[in-house]
Amino acid sequence: MTSVRALTVTAAACAAVLATALPSSAINSYNAAPAPERTEVGALVATWDDDADPATPDRVDWVCSGTMIDADTFLTAAHCTTDWPDNVRFHVSLDQDVQAGLDAAAKRHPGDPAAQAAAVAVEGTAHSHPDYPGPASDTRDISVVQLPAAKVAARWSFTPATLPTAGRLDTLGPRGLDAVDWTVAGYGTQEAANGPGGQTHPGGGVRMKAPVSFDALNASWVRLAMTAPQGNGGACYGDSGGPNFAVIDGRRVLASTTVTGDSPCYATNVTYRLDTPGARAFLAPFTRLP
Template identity: 75%
Template sequence: MTAPRATILVAAACAAVLATAMPSAAINSYNAAPAPERTEVGALIATWDDDADPGTPDRVDWVCSGTMIDADTFLTAAHCTTDWPENVRFFVSLDQDVQGELDRAAAAHPGRPDTVARAVAVEGSAHSHPAYPGPASDRHDISVIELPAAKIAERWAFTPASLPKAGALDALGPRGLNDTGFLVAGYGTEEAHRGPGGHTHPGGGVRMKAPVTFHALNPSWVRLGMTASQGNGGACYGDSGGPNFATVDGRFTLVATTITGDTPCYATNVVYRLDTPGARDFLRAYVQLP
């Protein structure tokens, strides 16, 4: 998977989460597979202006991942929806190959980023946590995109992800979490590839999934192992805001969202818990919580 590719400003916001880590946003190439069945997982697309004419957008790209958590609410990360130019507009696509759809739309509508975005996605309004960025103990790195439910339903069929009950991960505890299988999904790039010019992160823009395993539980974070030798895959650049699922009490549940990890995307996915008071206080304004 990949991190927000087209925006240094988004990446910079994420980098502050951990002093030693860079933002995650992609699914690794190892132990990963396409995820056509994860129809609730989508890509966040942005249009924005980066020249002297702020009146019309001149850029369009997918920038993060996320998940539909009810009929009209797309969950992602606050670092994906903040620190943009004033004329940024956000769209959501639930297509599996978002990059392919963008490429086809760009060829059909050259020089029209706004038309390209509308051709492949549905526009919504972003609502970032008002306390983002908070302290390291809880960065409040959570955001939603409110969408017109009818337009989303016209384009894609999906079942919204199930959210966890309050304290669900605490109730499992480290022993229970060690026995729990986790699955990360998103549109991010691959892990670092070494070449003559240094490291690159190829790929991205296609919905993928990979297994990850529990490593550590913190008050607002879960650290998930994504080491290849353990059979894991993991998140990378562009997977920010995307889902981390686990089966809790027999229910496939969206327990956390990807936020950051190690720079080359080899070892650790650091994810924001959705069962905490801080996350639930924010989400209850937009969705019905279990």
């Protein structure tokens, strides 16, 4: 991945960033690699309207990342699914290259964003945390998209991600978390690049992965280092809601989701813990918790 995924921007702002991004690779350009094997990791695609005719959508784009946590539940961030026009529709794609799929669909279905979205993704219903945005100590930046399981299964094969047990990160503590392997994944853009018009964030729309390392643990957050000299990559704009996996007891566990970080996408990925009482209480109605 590139550096710190979608950061704390609204979904609409995320879409604006992506509209100017180049349709090439994603996540950090350093220490990153494609992730075709991470078939449970997907992109959140939105269609919406911003003209005088709200009856039909006139925009479509991938806007964030996320992870399938069971056959019909896609986990992402609340800032990806809030602050949209009333007629927004959310879709999920598990394609490796969502941007290429949207580009091809635009040629097949010119002027029809709904058909373009349907070509690459399955439509679902978003449920954002009702108390988002919360205080800085716990912003409740978590949401799910409920999908028709049969339609998802007809298009993609995947094994849902494993969620952590209650309080597992606290049990491991900083020393234990520092000893495990961490990986961030998603569809986000690359770290800031200097150009004639100033800094841009190229790339995006392709599922990538990169190693990260443990930095700090807080009540609701895990901070992960993305610094290149340590062999790390990271997340950036468009990676919001995407997974941060930790290998715990020999199993790949979806320990946290990307929420924010430093704006150039160089240093720190600030991620939302999934083992806390608050996160688990939100998820309980939608999926079976370990």
